[in-house]
Amino acid sequence: MSIFKRNATPLIFLLIALVVPFVTDNQYYLYILTLAFIWSIAVYGMNLISGYTGQLSLAHAGFFAIGAYALGLLTVDANVPYWFAFVLALVITTVAGLLIGLIALRTKTHYFAIYTLCVGYIIYLVIYQWDELTGGVRGLIGIEPPGAIGPITFDSAESNYYLVLVFLVLTIVFMKFIAESLVGRTFAAIRNSEELAQTIGINTMKQKLLSFVISAFFAGVAGALYASFVQFIGPEISYTMTMFDMLTYLIVGGIGTLYGPLVGTFLIVTLTQSLQFMEEFRMLIFGPILVLLVIFYPRGIVGGIQMWKAKRQYKKNQKLAKQASNASTYGGGD
Amino acid sequence: MLIETKDLTKAFGGLTAVDNVDVGIEKGKITAIIGPNGAGKSTLFNVISGFYPTTKGTVVFNGEDITKKRAFNVAKLGIARTFQTTNLFEQATVMDNVIVGHRLRTKSGVFDALLRTPRLKREERESREKAEEVLAFVGLTKESNRLVSDISQEAKKRAAFAVALATDPEVVFLDEPAAGINPDETDGLTNLMRKMVDHGLTVCLIEHKMQMIMEIADHIVVLNQGEKIAEGTPEEIQNNDTVIQAYLGGGEDAADAQ
């Protein structure tokens, strides 16, 4: 009972998400929703390392692309059965994350951000230039849709939608479990102060690497889903602009919050669509909004709501405290 | 000796911050390290606790050479420390700060978190119990749910003690625990340190507050410009000419504060 009560809002949204395909058969809405879900999975990955662990990684469009290309190449060129290819793609992304993380995490703060930005750019250039493997700028065509799992096939928009939704829910549950467990506390400790984390016996390098690898894994999941959903990929998915888009989703939604990635991605993706008619002018608004947001709502929409709730709670507590005004905070112990 | 350093040296570029220092820290005692600003006291802590790599020399803890061990490993062996400028997770509650302090004694990882294994549940419970225990020990039970950024300077010092104690240490290194708090509160902290020793812990602290040092230290080590210039009991140190010259102050001019 209490589980439902505590998570009422998310569960209501989940319910809505579940019935959407029954309410509309608008393929376009389903397509947009599915895309938004896929991107939010990638943004959840980013949130783990950048939000919870405090290391701003700008290589995640690269991991997204590695996942996507691995799946594409394995299914198109190597004819590996879909789900086997899917797992392999994740293994490849995770290993790439591990190798890059091992080196990248030796750097700190700005250096880490720019290092990962450069790594992302190198991934882009390699995809772009290595056309024997990746098809270069032409991209990969004819990627398979997700293969059937037993009797369930994924050739309709609805089935794809549900498939991606399942992955998204799993991602969120994963993040929630991690964030609320001792592992999440460890990451938060590193974010707050790496120095202090070390003194209390946390192997910060190992933990950061763990966080980085998991986050790359999720970017890879999103990439693989994307490849089989759009069924065509080109190098632009790994470009810096994709990275900036993902970062925008994260910041707008709320970095370091559980629902920020979903809220931000969903909001911006749908907003971009509904403002289609503005074409070029969209960015004229988005740019300044982004700036205002980081100035006035540094923790994004979800963070803003949390702050507001916390303040209300605080005021309530203050009132209570006043009523039961007694001092004495500690007594030296005994 | 619980901890012994031999020829311990730490150089930053051309500057030798710690210069061939031999100190011994006796189990169950309070050892104080004093010396002028920049004498190398904090650096000595940083080297012993694995924060800085040693330039030369060895550190032995419980008979084991820990010179090359990194900070987190040193902590696992049972050496805890606090920082000169209080270093806590400001945006978390006191309780959360202390709970994570016990992390090094727990084993559950990502898979435990996902599967919600019994081990995770047990360890979460243990961490919380440990946190409650040490918060009670340092006298912060009432503050446990407040944000660190909202509590007083003195409470922060206690919270820092609590975090250190939550790691289940054998010895705690305290860097200027009484800096920035008033004399009354200083007495409180002094009592707390005594209590730690009574519970079987070994304490090693850096302080400039001489009154306090002279009162509680069993053994004092004096550093000056990276070198150990004296050690001994408080009485010996107070009457040591070299120390008076370098730190306590000679002549009537420098009869020193506190």
Add this chain to the structure above:
Amino acid sequence: NGDGGESDVTEEAEGTPAPGAPGDEGGEEVEVDTEVAEGTEVVDIGFSGPLSGAGAYYGNNTLNGLTMAIEEINESGGFEVDGEMYSFNLVSLDDQYLPDETGANVRRLVQENDTPVIFVPHSGGTYATQVFNEQDEVLLASYSSEPEITQQDNDLTWRIPPTYDKYIEPFSEYQMERFGTDLAMLPPNSEFGMDWAEALAPAWEEMGGNVVHESSVDYAQDTDFYTLLTNALAEDPDVLFVGGSSEPTAQVMAQAREQGFEGGFLVMDQAKLDEIDNVLGGAPEVIEGSVGVPPLVDDVHEGNEQFISDYQDTFDADPGSEAGYHYYSVYILAEAMAAAGETEDAHAIRESLDEGLQQVDDDKHVYEVSEVDEDGGMVTELRMAVVEDGEVELVDFDD
């Protein structure tokens, strides 16, 4: 489509810009670009191309061709299909050159406007659309000279421009004869450039030439081309293969001359000799000895005279081939619908494209397209432009 219960003919036009066809499920507003003729049924046609971001200039050119043709048709009272008069209404969406955005746009156009045909002016978007356009029964009118797009067994693809491979032999032959057999290649690192380079090198060698240097150039981003040119020219080539967008190409050509290159340029068809000349502010000594695709404005004939001058009046710029082909294709489309007797069924329209093509009035033949072949590719009679003694001359391929 079908069971949505809605036809693509959604309304009687009132002669005003249609405000997002009523009857759209979401009532979502979609931009409508063109005015429709009074008293006609309206056929929505879709467009998804880069209208913002780096590709916006190109995207808008393609769009200009479309809108111009549509406005002409609508102003002249529409076109007749099966005894009824119809107007076109263009619904354009921006995809910033991103394939997944094209996918979203195409679905949206199908869903909300039930468009029977959608123009997509890039191959990435084309590939992404080919995944589902048969299922959604929408004709994909692709402006991409990539031969592969018509080799996907996709029954609803219509390739508008000629494939580039047609140019390679005549260009090579001409340059080899005029300047010599050593070719240095500096193709742009775009999709198009790779395709060209991959086809050109073997063809050139087969004809007895040598490829003395090859390296791709990022015409869009490189800060300076000198380095690459120095290396290419170090091999003493007779002919230099260049060509991205016209402006950077012009820079590369001018800089090659600066570094003392005196041979000929084999210019890839993305760059236009007229634009190059414009960029350089009229520099005959630079483009002397170039061979390239004839600029539309230099290839004036009965079929495009009117178009060119109207275009210049409307947009205050010379039309490029992307505008010309799109313009032409709208007329082909209208005739194809007439021939099919059908404005909704994408398959029927696709089947009738060739027939429609033959019906287009002579004064709308911007290019000399002979047929729409079985795979849906348009077959264009090509000529090449060469610069001799400072003058651009058009040469038929057979000459």
Add this chain to the structure above:
Amino acid sequence: MDVLAQQLFNGLTIGSVYSLVALGLTLVYGILHVPNFAHGALYMVGGYATLMSMTLLGMPYFVAMLAAVLVVGGIGVLMERLVFNQLRDSPPIHDKIAAIGLLLFLETLIRVIWGADYRSMTTPFSENIVSLLGITVTSQRILIVVAAIIAMIVLQLFLKKTMVGASIIAMSQDREGAFLQGINANRVAMLTFFISGGLAAFAAAINAPINLVYPDMGHLVILKAFVIVIIGGMGSVPGAILGGYILGFSESLGATFISAEYSDIIAFVLLVIILTVKPQGLFAKGAH
């Protein structure tokens, strides 16, 4: 034609441009700790400002250059006032994001006003070809090298020899210490942004004639400038200059002797190697 000599000169040309851009970046980075991702957009706006002053307002080249320096410097000041100053105490990710917002805004603004097409800029120096010592160059290229070197010397003299310049350096070394000498922090911050923007505009104004003016022209340049700043040490003026030339030469020689396709990767690989070996950067000052 002597390929090596020519390539060395090419490296010098491109290195000069890189250095100027990196200089502006390193100033705001080192002094105000703002990793200004929008710096490339300033470079781009500088190109447009010069070009438009010439074509629309009919200014002569050098006047247009000056106008561009003032305009873009002014935009830099506005950015500092309206955005980065507000973000001084926020977590380090935020100013990066804000900079990205500014970048998107400026780029779009230019596109909306002047379209996405390439434009070329002709100057009195564009067509004048000079051949010496087996290399061929236009006088514009000589102008780039000479002007860049002069600009760097002037900047260095300004920073080292004038009180105002010294106040910029002082602020980079100890912010509070600088306040206590009577240095007005706001003024210095604005000045720094002004110089930074002005340098970007200057770089664009001298480089655009050998390239083109278009909305994306700053993308790759800024990425490389970040690499240079890290290689040369954040906030280090000589480091940025040196780094710019190192990169310029490694690119021109790399394209010649290694691979032309991957010449753009050189910068990033260089950085990755350097940070892999020395995580604190090449010229890191002691640990903190």
Add this chain to the structure above:
Amino acid sequence: MLMLNDVSVRYGMYEALKDVSMNVDAGELVVLLGANGAGKSTIFRTISGLNKPAKGRIEWKGKSIAGAPASNLVKDGIGHCPEGRKLFPDMNVSENLKMGSYVIKRNKKEVAETMERVYTLFPILEEKQKASAGSLSGGQQQMLAIGRAMMSRPQLLLLDEPSIGLAPLIVEQVFDVIQEINRGGTTVLLAEQNANAALKIADRGYVIEDGNIVVEGDSEELFSNDEVRKAYIGA
């Protein structure tokens, strides 16, 4: 000349100064005594404009200056030699001193004179003119910091624990210099833990504890006050 009236300062929720009132007259040498963290530096930082008071009034030469930016106050004649020295480590000694003369930079003659004076007071600085500030020993750095604060020709000099970390011999020297500066007409407000030495050269003093002024009086009074003796001077 300087007057603080009920000044309170907060760091976040923490109130570091509580209704502090004090005044310094022209030409005086006033000492501020207090333990670590009592709030001495906070008072200084608030006077020189680095911190903004949450409440209260600060008057300097009859004008209210609470909340004015530090850069203006320097021009107005308040020099602050801060805790932690805050030197420019990569600049050399003479450059550091030059930065100190930022507000009088136009008056070349005055700058040269003042610098001469600093070099006379601290000959070691003249010797090390070209050495970078970061490479100096602690004591030399402290001298440089004092010298730099003098370079703006302040009417009021705030010295925050100038003897910190210095060997006793140097401490004596520093106190001599302070006395000399004061005799030269500069008003001095001095924070010290070394109460004994400070009171010897001071005219008056305040004792601050936990953000409150608890005792005030002239040097002899404080010197003979038992509690002060016990807390800050020792037996």
